[in-house]
Amino acid sequence: MAGRTGRVLLRQVLHRSRWFSSSASAAGHQKTPPLPKKGRILTGTMLGMVLAGGAYVSMVDEPILSDWLFKATKSLNPLFALLDPEVAHHLAILASSYGLVPREKRPDPPVLQVDVWGLRFSNPVGLAAGFDKSAEAFEGLLGMGFGFVEVGSITPLPQEGNPKPRVFRLRQEGAIINRYGFNNDGIEAVTKRLNAQHRKRMPELVPDNSNNRVKNGGRAGSGILGVNIGKNKTTEDAAADYVKGVHALSQFADYLVVNVSSPNTPGLRKLQGRKQLEDLIRKVQAARDEMQWGEGGPPPLLVKIAPDLSRQDLEDIAAVALTLRLDGLIISNTTISRPESVSKLPLAEEAGGLSGKPLFKLSTDILKEMYILTQGRVPIIGCGGISSGEDAYKKIRAGATLVQLYTSFAYEGPALIPQIKAELAKCLERDGFKSVQEAIGVDCK
Template sequence: MAGIAFRFMKRSSKLISNSRLYSSTSAAAAAKPNISPSSRMERLLAGTVIGLVGGAYVSTIDEATFRKYKYMCCCGWLFTASKLANPVFALLDPEVAHRLAISAAARGLIPKEKRADQPILRLEVWGRKFSNPIGLSAGFDKNAEAIDGLLGLGFGFVEVGSVTPLPQEGNPKPRMFRLREQGAIINRCGFNGEGINAASKRLGAYYEFKQGGKAGPGVVGVNIGKNKTTEDAASDYAHGVHALGQYADYLVRCWTRVINVSSPNTPGLRQLQGRKQLKDLVEKVQAARDKMQWSKEGPPPLLVKIAPDLSRQDLEDIAAVALDLHLDGLIISNTTISRPEVVQMNPVSEESGGLSGKPLFSLSNGVLKDMYILTKGKIPLVGCGGVSSGEDAYKKIRAGATLVQIYSAFAYGGPSLIPQIKDELAHCLERDGFKSIYDAVGADCR
């Protein structure tokens, strides 16, 4: 048994040394990264956590079983084994744990899904094919460091960012807080990130990697934001389109572009959601996109992400703009600045910032239903907020979502949550007699 564990550790070491890093400054550097001392420490810590967990789990499996399931060694049992790492990460500061998770994903030290998604989960939106409707929302891979590793977990799509034109530190630390009993997180990070130049170089490296046939399937979204000190938000969003649009041309079959106008941690963003302000903003970004040269498939779709803390008038304004300007989609919703009753007894709830996780589910679902009705089902909606199970994802779809994103539940549940959600979602669809995702979209609004 020790021999099996040793082979796993040896394999993990090989994964580390041959890792596919997108934190390089060029595609060539991505192939042979120059690792800084801090990155070496991240590599060591991530490898130790994942390696020890995997080794401990493998040591409980007999040799015959190990050989029998060799093909699945990075699938079923390794997804299960990953659960053992959750308590370790829970002991760490939230931002440190987040950084280690990104490091592990960038270096291939996480499970790799080899099992095909069930046919009932497959769909096509904006001319892009999704193997399943479950995606990872923006905020996890802010700097496009771990695209291949995250898609390899079995997500149908991964959204990187928010990416701002210039690098910025974000708000002072501490700025992430767990409300573990409520399955929630409060953050006031403030669009911390390395900026467009760093993200575009990594996305370019990923594109070359994918063109070489080495990357797996999956749709990649880029969430573009504005810098904290920028007064002209439209110029920052247009800059994002110009700087990253070349990759949309290359990856025109598997891209979405997201405009974030709803972060509670960047001054002035939520004021952009009024009818005139939002219309002016979207028109300018669409104009910037349309000036660029695209392949015959045309430009990538543009989506707008909105907040859940909106009045009925706000929702009507956004729906009117979306229909009038033929917006490609809406993401509903971002975090909330409200504090639902279920979290108010937790002293952490007094921290400022956006609340995500289970307590957000009902609020975001209500907004989702309203927007599906207001847009008359004509605009694809992405349901986000509080999803932690396949049943939750199914409720989002019935409320009007075509695609669904998760974040906080992934932070708590880890890689094993993805196959669980997909299996549960497929069961829900079959249980209620639906033949596809399309059939269930908006079922509760009809």
């Protein structure tokens, strides 16, 4: 594929050169005067680079080229750091949506494969919701080698979110404070985008180790897509908004997430109370189950919770999850707290949720507690502060079946993905685990 791409590029360059010359002559144009010496040198240099690049691409195999392209993206990180963080975010989405990002051509190590919810993840490293808010770029993001990508949060009506500025880098701490406020294009626009990609993403069914049929995803398949739904800021009947999201979007989701934990929508976190959460989940489950589903059945339903919860809050959520047989939890969203390493910084006074390295310990402690409270019966996606394979491994040992990145990806770019997967595989092999699933929750047993 890479060699063919190089040869095609070379042919296009030569073809366009011939086309320009012949069309100019056919139009009766006078012969173009020769370029000045500097111009000829520059033109010759550029053409030489194209020819050399085309020749190189045709000679190397895809894995080598893939490795080179991922490493090359590191040179762009300083440029993105000079931009306003929200502008940089938009540019990253634009690049991913047009495929101007490296594609992973190397297979994931077998030790990283995870089967859960009837889905096969080629690796457990995903991209958290909040990055591709309106499902504009998930195909390009999946192509980078994430095991799964979660889009959203998506609300019934489009909304602009909170006033700008609303994103703040704390680079020295590897952290970000944001108060976006569920800015997204709304259900109607997102439905059109997902529908356009739906048939292309239809996964194949393959047998697992127990001869059950699972959907094959990840780099080797069509990729696994999570859809995260939320409520509009001004909606009083929150359940009605989530039900609309289920009816419109669940048919496109490999798994569905109810977000009740963003700190940037007033009153949203109150839905984590036991009665409120139980009522909401019952209505969402009913909305999902009343739809027509094929052989694979409805998508699993997860709830994303906050890290700023008391022990009683966690016990209540665990009880609801077990009683209603919730398919999974995501732990956790951003925190409204300001750990000591952050609290003395001027930007710490900005309102919004804190993500990144300072969130790691808090979110991992909550993850471990919830794994114990649910007796390991509810699969958990660990999210918050992961910036290395060792971090991902600690989340898994604390009870996570899968993990998600956001802030570290925003800082480090595409090169971080293969790095984390390689480091995670080494951690598992170092400690004698033959799979991710063998390591889940070992620190809780």
